[in-house]
Amino acid sequence: MADGVSDATRDDLLRVENLTMRFGGLVAVDKLSFTARRGDITAIIGPNGAGKTTFFNCITGFYKPTEGRIALAHGSEAAFEALPAATFRGKQWTKANGACAVFLLERMPGFEIARLARVARTFQNIRLFAGMTLLENLLVAQHTVLNAASGYTIGGLLGLASFKRAEAAAIDKAAYWLREIGLVDRADDPAGDLPYGAQRRLEIARAMCTDPVLLCLDEPAAGLNPRESHELNALLLKIREEHALSILLIEHDMGVVMQISDRIAVLDYGKKIAEGTPDEIRADPRVIAAYLGVPDDEVEDVGAEVGL
Amino acid sequence: MTDTLQPETSPVTRTLPRGHITADVLKDAGITFVIALLLFGSIVGLRTDTVNGVLVLIPQFGKALALATAVAVGRLLLDVFIWRRMTDGRTFASLIPSALPVLKVAGAVGVTFGLALYSIPGFRASLVAGAGSGHPALGAITDLITFACESTFLVIAAMSIVRAARLVIGQTPDEAVGQGILRRFTADFGREFPIALLLIALALPMLTAGPSQRYAIDTATQILIYVMLGWGLNIVVGLAGLLDLGYVAFYAVGAYTYALISTQFGWSFWVCLPLAGFFAALWGITLGFPVLRLRGDYLAIVTMAFGEIIRIVLLNWQSLTGGPNGINRIPKLTFFGLPFERTGDGTFASVFGLKFDPLHRMVFLYYVILALALLTNFITLRLRRLPIGRAWEALREDEIACRSVGINTVTTKLTAFAIGAMFGGFAGSFFAARQGFISPESFTFMESALVLAIVVLGGLGSQLGVVIAAVILIGSAERFRDLEDFRMLIFGLSMVLVMIWRPRGLMSGRTPSAFLNARKNISGSFVKEGRG
Known part of the structure; x- marks a missing residue:
């Protein structure tokens, strides 16, 4: 990957801890912990109904999560140092030293997340x-x-x-x-x-x-033809380079995901089953099993079959 | 759009061969006659009335029969002359271009006739009287036609004046630059319409004379009240997309605010006016809070209930509002402290050395409501181009997307309710000052429905549309007062026709609030109506 920001400065931007979202008896997101780094394009993939969009809706304030904490740092990851105190005092956000600030997204109403925490999003159905x-x-x-x-x-x-x-x-x-x-x-x-x-x-x-710090894209390539999704890749890479932006991406189009993501997290039934670079994810038997729909105890067999 | 649609022919005519009146056509007309007779027989044919306190049934089947016959004959004529010609795939709309030369000539004749009617004193009155002596209906029709010709002439004349003024100061329409004087004069002529309307409104007391002057000014004042109410409601319904069926509540709050404060404390109209707006806005917010989470039909029902609650409170809070007796002897408007009185010192007439004329007060009232309405329009147009106005429209288009770009939907909705209500309050206090007497009877649900009808008929969000719709609905209601019950029938019929031909109102589409290269109007089909 061509990096605009050197790896050393890629500190944590978003820390999600123990996020759970229940709708009645259905657990859409189950004790999910997840980290996105500043300047990265982080993709979230998974089969249909894995809880990806629910996860997005929690981050952007459209859903109030049942449990868990979603913290976003402006400036640098040093801002996370103020997180325990802010959590304890019941604050929605707090300033840390310098231009840093940390936001507890699960406590903020949706429009404040866009306005203050500067998390922008697009929608699956435009x-x-x-x-x-x-x-x-x-x-x-x-x-x-x-x-x-x-x-x-x-x-x-x-x-x-x-x-x-x-x-x-x-x-x-x-x-x-x-x-x-x-x-x-x-x-x-x-x-x-x-x-x-x-x-x-x-x-x-x-x-x-x-003017977002974090851009959340919900299936931006859905319904695009190959040429258009190629252009989309170029656009996303360009705006990441030019606007000091981090991107969170839900996508089914593996052409897009594998080409532009720095890191990928895989969800299945609301749980994170894998996380890593595109090459690691591509080789992970659990991911393949999740996509093919194989029971857990046969994962090893599948791995052997596909030559892992 | 109509080019691509299927011809809107009746099922019968598709199977008809070309030719003269056939059995099919007669059968169709016969069926129409029976259906019309059934409908009119029950609606028009039986009329209840109270005679000496007793409810009696008055049969008027003659009227019902006449109406049914008229409908059947109309259907027959349509079958033979219009729909028959459209069986070859042409639509009704496609017939209009071929009729354009005829329409143009008819228009020119009408306008010339209007000029003659307007400039020769007594011409119109003698024409109407002459026709009326033959048959009363003939007189009424002549009255209507001459009125239409005269009004068209006035509008065209005003538009010509505006265009001439534009050409003099060098504002030629882009497409006609460097062309002949005629082309420069007629190019994009329709865009002068709003300013021409404004000119006519400003000059109205000068344009009318004689016995009809009082009536004309009074009707115009009435229309302007509804224009102002329509513009106020347009903010809530047209821009923010929040369906409000209880708008009359804010009108009532404004009226009672002025009536109570001026009768109890003797404060002047100009002090009470902002107060009335303030209280109405406060009630707007009060209503807004509980309905924030409601959408569409539910919002409509709750706002309707709110309108009724206010009316019933006014009806029952005897000690404050006088209950059903209302409040009378509300101080009339003064000319900045000078009353319009027949006798006494320091009246408007005596200070200006004029002979007392009740017309002075009416003309003053007319200009006050005109100024208030124009203020409403000016502020609304201004707000539309501000972030708040764009947020209202964005809210109408998509509330969830609004939140995703950081718009606080709660305050945005509340400001729409508050500002819309404020203008309703202004109109209400003017109403109270004009009437001198108010009671809860003036603030029924029918009023809310009428104002909403004006906004919907005019086209949601269109300021000009509200004016046209108010002129049509309120003006025609006044004009056809003689027709009594048939007035409502015509009202309903015209609404149905408009909803068939122009489902998004007379002036559909919207003007963008900002542009990069060129301002292009947006077709109404893209604009959402809002679901609350």
Whole structure:
């Protein structure tokens, strides 16, 4: 992998400990512990119904986990030192030394996770603002910044110059992302009018307009043709390099997963069954067994059969 | 869009051979007659009324028979002349272009006729009277046609003035730059419509004269109240996509705020107006909190209940609101301290050295509501381009995606409720000041339904649509007052027709709040209605 950030600085960004999510009797995520490193593209794979999207929904605040802790560090992993105290005092987030801060995502409402902890996400079934133009979609994503600049509407109603400057900057930023995803010509068309692949790219651009530290992509390559998923790979690698970003990725398309991921975690029935580099995962008999649906006691046999 | 659809022909006509009236057509008309007779027989044919306190049944089968016959004949004519021609795969819409030259000539004749009607005093009145002496119905039809011609002339004239002014200051439409004067004048002529409407609204008291002036100004004031209510509700329903069936509650809060404060403490209208807006907004938030988690039908039902709760509280809290007797002798609006009185010193008429005329007060009221409505429109248009307005629209499009980009959906919903309610409160206090008397009877569910009908008919989110719909619904209700019960029949029929032909309202689609290269209108088919 071509690394923009050297391995030494790849400290922990996200620490998930003992995460459990129950829906009545169904345990969708079961005592999951997981770590994602800063600057990495970490993929989460697993058969259908393994709990991947539930895990995402817990991280991004759409579900409140039944048990467990999800901690995100801004700045460096030194911020995690403040974690025990913050947990004990019941805080949602706390500043550590310097520009560092640690966020306890399981305690925060969804919009605060996007706003303060700066975790952005896309959706498995695309959720764009279909009746708004591409540009408007990207301006809505900059709501936090713009709303503050508009003096929470009052300054904007009065037409303050500072708001006009902030809006011009927001439009520039939106235009930059539209150029990145190759849709600048369609800036003033409704998002619902875009073809499927372009909608997927726009959703990524919208997430990027919120200035995220961590970008969570839920099956970004689903429904894309081979050329489009190749372009998606290039786009993800590029934005990772240029924007000091870490990416968490759920994906079924192994072409995408194996090519761009630094690390891969495999879920099955809500449990993490393997974690490692793409080469390690590719060779792991438990992973193969999970995908083929073999009982646990026959895993060794399968391993032998596929030549491991 | 209609080009790709199947022709909307009736099932009968598809099997019809070309030719004259056939047995099939007659059978179809006959069936239509029977169905129409059954419907009208029960709806129109039997009428209940109270005579000397006793409920009596008045049969009017003659009317029902006439209506059913009219429907059957209409169906027959459609079968023979319109649908027959569409069996070769053409749609009704595709017939319109071929009729365009005829329509244009008819329009030109109408506008010229309107000019004559408007500029020759007494011409229209004598025409209507002349036709009316032949038969009352003929008089009514002449009245309607001449009114339509005159209004069209006024609108076209205002649009021409706006376009002429544009050309003088050098704002030629892009597509007509460097072309002949006629082309420059007519290119994209429709876009002058909103400003022309504004001009007409500003000049209305000058445009009318004679005995109809009072009536015209009064009706226009009435329409403007509903325009303002429609614009206020448009924020909640059209922009934020929150279906609110209890909007009249905020209208009532505003009206009672002014009525109570001005009668109890004697505060002036201009002090009470912001207070009324404030209290209505407060109630908007109060309503907003419990319904935050409700969506769609459930939201509609709870807001409807809220509207009824407010009305019933007003009805039963005798000591404060006067119960069903309402509040009367509410101080009338003054011209910045100068009352509109016939006698006494320091009245509007005496200070300005005018002869007292009740019209002064009416014209002043008209301009006050016009100013309030324009303020509503200005603020709404401004808010749409601010982050809060975009957040409202994003909320209508997709609430979950909103949360994923860091928008606080709770405060966003509450601000929509509060600001929408505030404008309802303003309109309410104006209503109280104009009427001088209010009672819970003015704030029934029908009012909420009417305002919602204006917003939906106009096209969700469209400011111009609200104006057109208010003019059509309130204006026609006033105009056809003589028709009594048939008025509601026409109202229902026109709503059904609009929902068939323009299911997203008269002005569907939305204008983007920002653009990079060019502002292009978005087709209504992409815009979501919101599910609460």
